[in-house]
Amino acid sequence: MDWKKLADALIPDEDLQPLEYYETLYAPRNLPKGAEVTRLAPSPTGFMHLGNLYVALANERLAHCSGGVLYLRIEDTDSKRKVEGAVDVILSSLRYFGIAFDEGAEIGGDYGPYYQQQRAKIYRAYAKDLIARGRAYACFCTEEELSAVREKQTENKLLPGYYGEFAKCRNLSEEEIYANLAAGKPYVIRFRSEGDVNKKSVFHDEIKGDITVTENNQDVVILKSDGIPTYHFAHAVDDHLMRTTIVIRGEEWLASLPIHIELFGALGFRLPRYGHNCSIQKIDGEDGGRRKLSKRKDPEASLVFYREEGYHPLAVKTYLMTLLNSNFEEWRLKFPAKPLEEFKFSIGKMGKSGALFDLDKLQDISKEILSSLSAEEMFDFLSAWADEYGSAEEKEYFSDREYLLRVLTLCMGVGAKKRRKDFVTAKQALRTISYFFRAPETPAFRADGETVKAVLEKFMDSYDPADDNAAWFDKMKKTADALGFASDMKAYKSAPENYRGNVSDVAEIVRVAMTGHANTPDLCTIMQILGEEECRRRAAAAAQNL
Ligand code: GLU
Numbered sequence: 001m002d003w004k005k006l007a008d009a010l011i012p013d014e015d016l017q018p019l020e021y022y023e024t025l026y027a028p029r030n031l032p033k034g035a036e037v038t039r040l041a042p043s044p045t046g047f048m049h050l051g052n053l054y055v056a057l058a059n060e061r062l063a064h065c066s067g068g069v070l071y072l073r074i075e076d077t078d079s080k081r082k083v084e085g086a087v088d089v090i091l092s093s094l095r096y097f098g099i100a101f102d103e104g105a106e107i108g109g110d111y112g113p114y115y116q117q118q119r120a121k122i123y124r125a126y127a128k129d130l131i132a133r134g135r136a137y138a139c140f141c142t143e144e145e146l147s148a149v150r151e152k153q154t155e156n157k158l159l160p161g162y163y164g165e166f167a168k169c170r171n172l173s174e175e176e177i178y179a180n181l182a183a184g185k186p187y188v189i190r191f192r193s194e195g196d197v198n199k200k201s202v203f204h205d206e207i208k209g210d211i212t213v214t215e216n217n218q219d220v221v222i223l224k225s226d227g228i229p230t231y232h233f234a235h236a237v238d239d240h241l242m243r244t245t246i247v248i249r250g251e252e253w254l255a256s257l258p259i260h261i262e263l264f265g266a267l268g269f270r271l272p273r274y275g276h277n278c279s280i281q282k283i284d285g286e287d288g289g290r291r292k293l294s295k296r297k298d299p300e301a302s303l304v305f306y307r308e309e310g311y312h313p314l315a316v317k318t319y320l321m322t323l324l325n326s327n328f329e330e331w332r333l334k335f336p337a338k339p340l341e342e343f344k345f346s347i348g349k350m351g352k353s354g355a356l357f358d359l360d361k362l363q364d365i366s367k368e369i370l371s372s373l374s375a376e377e378m379f380d381f382l383s384a385w386a387d388e389y390g391s392a393e394e395k396e397y398f399s400d401r402e403y404l405l406r407v408l409t410l411c412m413g414v415g416a417k418k419r420r421k422d423f424v425t426a427k428q429a430l431r432t433i434s435y436f437f438r439a440p441e442t443p444a445f446r447a448d449g450e451t452v453k454a455v456l457e458k459f460m461d462s463y464d465p466a467d468d469n470a471a472w473f474d475k476m477k478k479t480a481d482a483l484g485f486a487s488d489m490k491a492y493k494s495a496p497e498n499y500r501g502n503v504s505d506v507a508e509i510v511r512v513a514m515t516g517h518a519n520t521p522d523l524c525t526i527m528q529i530l531g532e533e534e535c536r537r538r539a540a541a542a543a544q545n546l
Pocket of ligand 1: 040041042043075235247248249250253
C-alpha cells in the first residue's frame with residue numbers, strides 16, 4: 001500500500017505545514033527545572049461545575065507553586081454541544097474566582113491559538129502524518145454497520161468497540177478505498193492500534209497512585225467525518241504542542257488513558273504526567289450514602305450558585321483547598337492571616353476517592369473570611385454583588401457610602417474586641433442589614449401589647465441621641481424600674497417572681513421595635529446610626545400597630 005499517496009487522497013489540504021514547522025513554532029518552553037505547565041481545558045457547554053473550579057485551583061497551584069505556567073484552552077470541537085455565550089460563562093466564572101491564567105483563550109500567548117476550532121489545520125497535519133506512516137486509516141462504516149457490530153459484541157459478551165476482526169475498514173484494499181472515495185462515501189480517520197488487551201502494566205497516576213492499565217486495542221476515531229478531531233486526538237496534539245507537563249482531569253477520562261498512551265507513542269510525543277481527579281460528592285438520603293454532586297439535582301453543583309448567593313470568592317477557594325489537600329486546614333489554623341498562595345500545595349495529597357462537599361463548612365469559612373474584611377472591603381464586595389444580583393432597593397443602600405460604612409463597621413464589629421461573624425454571603429448580609437434602610441414591617445414582640453407600648457413610651461421619653469452607651473443603658477434601667485422590671489440582674493435572679501421581667505426584656509422590646517430582630521449588634525449604636533427622628537418614628541409606629 002502506498003500510504004503516502006493515501007494520506008494525500010484522504011487529507012488533500014494544500015495548506016498544511018510540515019510537522020517540523022509546528023515542532024519549532026511551539027518549541028519546548030524555557031522554564032526552570034521542575035516548573036509545571038498545566039492547563040484547564042473546559043468544553044463550552046454553558047455550565048461550569050464546582051468540579052471545574054476544583055480542578056482549576058489544583059492546576060493553578062501546581063503551576064504557580066513551581067514557577068510554571070497555567071493556560072486556558074477552550075475545547076470547542078463538539079459543535080453539537082456548543083452553546084451561545086458559553087465561553088463567556090467560562091471566562092467570567094474563572095475571573096470571579098480569581099484563577100489567574102498566564103496564557104490562553106482571550107489573553108493569547110505563544111502556544112496558541114487556544115481555541116481548538118482554530119487549530120484544525122494542525123490536527124489534520126498530524127493525522128495525515130499518521131496515515132502516511134500506516135498508523136491511521138479511513139473508515140467508511142455507516143452508523144447502522146457500527147451498531148450491528150455493537151449488537152453482535154453484546155450478544156457474544158465481547159469487548160465493545162472497533163478493533164481486531166470488528167475493524168472492518170482496517171484492512172481494506174487500495175482498490176476498495178479508492179473506489180469508496182470515488183463514490184464520495186463519507187469517512188472518518190481511525191487510529192490503527194497495535195495494542196494487545198492481554199498486556200497490562202503499572203502506571204503511576206499523580207493522584208490515584210499506581211494503577212494497572214491494560215493496553216489499548218481500539219481503533220478510535222481521530223478525525224470525524226467533518227474533519228474535526230475527537231477529544232483523544234486533540235488532547236494528544238495540543239498537550240504535546242503546548243508542552244503540558246501534567247494533565248489533571250476528571251476521573252471519567254481514566255478509562256481512555258490506554259488510548260492516550262498509545263496515541264502519544266505513535267505520534268512520537270513524550271507522554272505528560274497525569275492526575276485523574278476524583279469527583280465531588282455529597283451525602284444523600286437517610287442512609288448517609290454518597291453520590292456525585294449532580295448538575296441536574298444540586299444547585300450547588302453550579303458555579304453560578306455561589307455567585308448568585310454572594311459567596312466571597314476567597315471563601316469558595318479556601319473551602320476547595322480544604323477538599324484538595326488534607327493538610328491545608330492545619331496550615332490555615334496555624335497561619336490564619338497568610339494568603340492561600342503561601343500554602344505548599346501537593347498533588348500527592350489530593351484525595352484518591354471522592355471529596356465530600358459540605359455546605360455547612362463552606363458557610364463557616366465564609367463567615368470567617370467576611371469577618372476578616374475591612375468595612376471598606378465589605379462595602380465593595382456587597383456593592384459588586386448588588387450591582388449584578390441585588391434588588392432595586394438593595395442597590396440604593398450604596399448611595400450613602402458614609403452611612404453604609406457606619407452600618408458595616410458596627411455589624412462586623414470592626415474595632416471591637418472581637419469581630420462579629422453574622423455575615424455568610426452578600427445576599428444574606430444585605431437582608432440582615434435591611435432594617436437600617438427600612439422600618440420593620442410587623443415587628444413581633446414576645447411581650448403583650450400594653451407592656452410594649454409602656455416600654456416604648458417610657459424609654460423614648462427619656463431617649464437622647466447624645467447619650468453615650470452608659471447613659472443610654474441607665475435610661476433603659478430606669479424604664480425597667482418604673483415599669484416593674486428588674487434593672488439589677490442579681491436581684492432578679494434571686495427573686496424573679498417579684499418582677500415582670502428584667503432589663504434585657506425591656507431592651508428587647510426597644511430592639512424589636514427598631515430592627516424587627518431580637519438579636520442585633522449594639523442597640524445604642526444602631527439607634528445613633530438610624531438617627532433620632534427615625535427612632536421616634538419606628539417606636540411610634542410599633543406602638544400604634546400592635
Ligand atoms: N474538554 C474536556 C472536558 O471538559 C477536558 C478534559 C481534560 O482536561 O483533558 O472534560
